[in-house]
Amino acid sequence: xxxxxxxxGVIGLCSAWYLQQEGHEVHVMESGDLTxxxxxxxxxxxxxxxxIPLATPGIVAQGLxxxxxxxxxxxxxxxxxxxxxxWGMAFWTKANARNVENSxxxxxxxxQLSRGLTADLQRDLPDGFDLIERGVxxxxxxxxxxxxEREMAEQAHGFGLKTVICTASEVQAYEPEVAVDVTGxxxxxxxxxxxxxxxxRAMHQTLTNRGVQFHLNTTVNGFERNNGVIRQVLTNNGPLxxxxxxxxNGSRMGDISKLLDISLLMQPGKGYSMEYDHLKNNLRxxxxxxxxxxxxxxxxxxxxxxxxxxxxxxSTHILPKRVQAIYNAFRRYYPDLDIAPPxxxxxxxxxxxVTPDGVPYIGHHxxxxxxxxxxxxxxxxxxxxxxxGKLIAELLSGQRTSIDVARFSPERK
Ligand SMILES: Cc1cc2nc3c(=O)[nH]c(=O)nc-3n(C[C@H](O)[C@H](O)[C@H](O)COP(=O)(O)OP(=O)(O)OC[C@H]3O[C@@H](n4cnc5c(N)ncnc54)[C@H](O)[C@@H]3O)c2cc1C
Numbered sequence: 001x002x003x004x005x006x007x008x009g010v011i012g013l014c015s016a017w018y019l020q021q022e023g024h025e026v027h028v029m030e031s032g033d034l035t036x037x038x039x040x041x042x043x044x045x046x047x048x049x050x051x052i053p054l055a056t057p058g059i060v061a062q063g064l065x066x067x068x069x070x071x072x073x074x075x076x077x078x079x080x081x082x083x084x085x086x087w088g089m090a091f092w093t094k095a096n097a098r099n100v101e102n103s104x105x106x107x108x109x110x111x112q113l114s115r116g117l118t119a120d121l122q123r124d125l126p127d128g129f130d131l132i133e134r135g136v137x138x139x140x141x142x143x144x145x146x147x148x149e150r151e152m153a154e155q156a157h158g159f160g161l162k163t164v165i166c167t168a169s170e171v172q173a174y175e176p177e178v179a180v181d182v183t184g185x186x187x188x189x190x191x192x193x194x195x196x197x198x199x200x201r202a203m204h205q206t207l208t209n210r211g212v213q214f215h216l217n218t219t220v221n222g223f224e225r226n227n228g229v230i231r232q233v234l235t236n237n238g239p240l241x242x243x244x245x246x247x248x249n250g251s252r253m254g255d256i257s258k259l260l261d262i263s264l265l266m267q268p269g270k271g272y273s274m275e276y277d278h279l280k281n282n283l284r285x286x287x288x289x290x291x292x293x294x295x296x297x298x299x300x301x302x303x304x305x306x307x308x309x310x311x312x313x314x315s316t317h318i319l320p321k322r323v324q325a326i327y328n329a330f331r332r333y334y335p336d337l338d339i340a341p342p343x344x345x346x347x348x349x350x351x352x353x354v355t356p357d358g359v360p361y362i363g364h365h366x367x368x369x370x371x372x373x374x375x376x377x378x379x380x381x382x383x384x385x386x387x388x389g390k391l392i393a394e395l396l397s398g399q400r401t402s403i404d405v406a407r408f409s410p411e412r413k
Contacts, residue, residue, distance in 0.1 A: 003396065004029060004233050004242040006220045006256065007249035010039035010196070010381050011374050013203040014389030015246055016212050017121075022397045026212045027240060029233065031219040031249075034204050038250055038350030039381060041273050043295045043306050044196040045136055045286060047383045048115050049156055049163075049188035051108040053358025054378055055094040071325035073293035077312035083254055084311070087267045090356035103359050106407040108159045110360075111380070113402055114387030115190065121203075121386055128202025129194050132299065135164075136191035137287040139171065139182045139333060145290050146184050153186045162189045177281035179336045185287070193286050195299055196382055215240070220249075222259055229369050230260075244396055248374040250381075251314070251351040253361070262367055264410060266376060268314050268351030272323050273306030274342045281337065292329035303339070305330050314351060320344035354378045362388050362408035363395060372396065373410040 001024050005012045008030030016026045066072035076088075122131045140146045153163040164187040166174070171185040208214060215237065222234035223245075232239040249256055251268035283298040294307040307326045310319065323344040330339070355361065355376040365371045374392050377384050387402075394401045 001025070001243040001396070002027070002241065003244045003246060004240060005246045005248055006233070007247070007252075007375070008032070008034050008204075008214065008216075009037055009248065009250050010200065010385040011250070011377065011388055012246075012248035013200065013207065014385040015248055015374050015392045016207055016389070017203065018389045018393030019246075019396065020207065020210055020212050022393050024396070027215060027242075028207075028212060029215045029218050029220050029235060029240070031217070033216050034200070034214070038352060039200055040197045041306075041348035041350050042196050042271075042382060043273065043286070043297045043304060044193045044199070044382055045191060045295070045297070046115055046118050046131070046193065047136055047188070047191040047380075048108070048111040048161055049136065049191050050380055050383060051104045051111060051156070051159060052100060052152070053103040053107060054354065055091055055096075055099050055356065055358045057095060057097050057100070059095050060092060070319075070321045071328075073308050073322075073325070075308070075310045075312065075319070075322065077310070077315065079313070081313065083265075084267060084313070087265045087356050090265050094357040099357055103357065103407065104155075105159075106404070107359065107380075109403040110384050110387045110408075112159075113390065114384045115192075117386035117390055118194075125202045125206055128206065129199040130299070131192050131194050133192040134285050135187045135189040136193065137171065137174070137185045137187050137285050138290050139180070139185040139287045140290045141181075141183055141333075142291055143183065149186050149290060156188065163187060164189060174285055175283060178283055178334050181333055181335055187285070193297055193299075194382070199382075220256065225260070225368065228367070230371060242370070244370045244372070245368075246372045246374055246392055246396075250375055251353040253353060253373070253375050260367065260371070262365065264361070264373075265356050267311055267354050269354040269378060270310040270312060270315070270349055270351055271306060271308050272318070272326060272347045272349050273304050274323070274326070274347055275302065275304045276339045277302045279303055279337070279339070283334065283337075287333070289329050289333050292325070292332075294326050294329040296330065309352070311354075318344050318347055318349065323347045352378045352381070360384065360388065360408055361410035362391055363405050363410060365410050
């Protein structure tokens with residue numbers, strides 16, 4: 001079949017990978033030139049440990065508290081936007097224990113599938129990217145956070161994940177080169193990390209070599225349809241006939257769905273990152289600084305730090321206080337690693353595709369015979385990309401899927 005994948009982020013490329021392996025003719029339509037975007041500047045974690053959806057009990061109250069501080073890790077820009085209001089209402093109704101119960105096992109299945117497939121991808125792209133298998137630390141300062149993290153570790157054991165619960169001095173023993181100022185931490189040893197831009201480049205290169213056709217600087221701006229079938233994808237560079245369409249355009253998924261008369265809830269969740277290179281001393285293990293919701297990713301002498309979740313639409317405005325807050329938090333946890341304060345104007349930012357229930361959309365949409373969705377992974381796009389691509393290829397090829405996909409339906413209410 002001729003499959004058109006809309007969006008060349010990590011989800012689009014992984015979908016193209018497995019679709020091409022199934023023998024389909026694959027075309028990737030990408031607005032940009034595949035050098036930047038949410039899939040490039042993120043923290044690069046492949047984390048089976050992230051099986052709890054974003055919409056959890058208590059998150060709304062916590063979010064409202066954070067709203068009162070200009071340096072907190074969460075921000076909603078007040079605005080009268082119907083899509084945002086509808087998304088917010090849905091998020092509000094999903095932020096409960098039932099949503100966690102209905103989602104965690106499915107997210108765990110997707111993340112575990114993906115973890116294994118990402119390791120396979122590393123073998124298929126030997127010069128492409130390193131998968132660094134040292135785990136990810138959840139580090140904390142407050143006793144209350146420590147208690148919560150130890151409870152989370154218990155839940156993780158229920159899904160077969162391994163953890164090491166560490167005192168402050170045990171955390172320090174993992175980091176011989178830098179001082180760590182925490183009260184303790186939980187190391188998730190199944191988690192691993194990669195350099196996302198290197199991964200993206202390796203995928204792009206190998207897919208091109210294998211015959212996948214990339215249409216760069218090409219924006220899909222319409223569809224020719226009749227009788228419940230999409231016949232052509234329309235772009236600024238002309239139309240492209242198709243047998244199947246996979247929408248994988250990240251945080252723009254809600255907008256493109258309107259062109260198909262489909263209402264799909266999606267909001268961009270903006271996050272920032274900064275990077276440092278040639279560090280003499282560096283961390284060994286990536287960490288989430290839980291009290292401050294900041295993440296760190298070291299690779300050799302290179303370090304990336306990042307965080308925040310801003311619901312401000314696709315705004316390009318950078319909030320300097322929140323960028324500075326990421327840096328300040330890092331310095332509080334790693335006080336002797338003397339990195340320069342960030343220039344907010346140079347901070348990288350990307351838009352996570354965020355669904356209201358914290359579960360991605362993966363699967364066929366019944367409004368058209370040949371339409372599927374792959375996206376909405378919020379902070380799990382790298383972690384879940386390989387699994388998502390595999391599922392899309394299985395669905396489009398009429399195969400039994402590796403895991404149950406009903407929970408990921410783009411038509412769920
Ligand atoms: C600070 C930060 C840290 C993160 N850390 C991690 C992490 O450690 N681990 C993890 O798993 N995830 C992480 N994430 C989340 C991860 O980056 C995203 O989930 C992932 O990149 C989403 O991939 P995507 O392919 O769905 O979307 P994108 O990467 O946004 O790709 C969508 C593509 O579609 C294109 N597009 C849009 N509209 C059109 C159109 N009409 N026509 C053609 N092309 C179009 C866009 O140009 C874009 O390139 C992080 C995110 C942020 C912001």
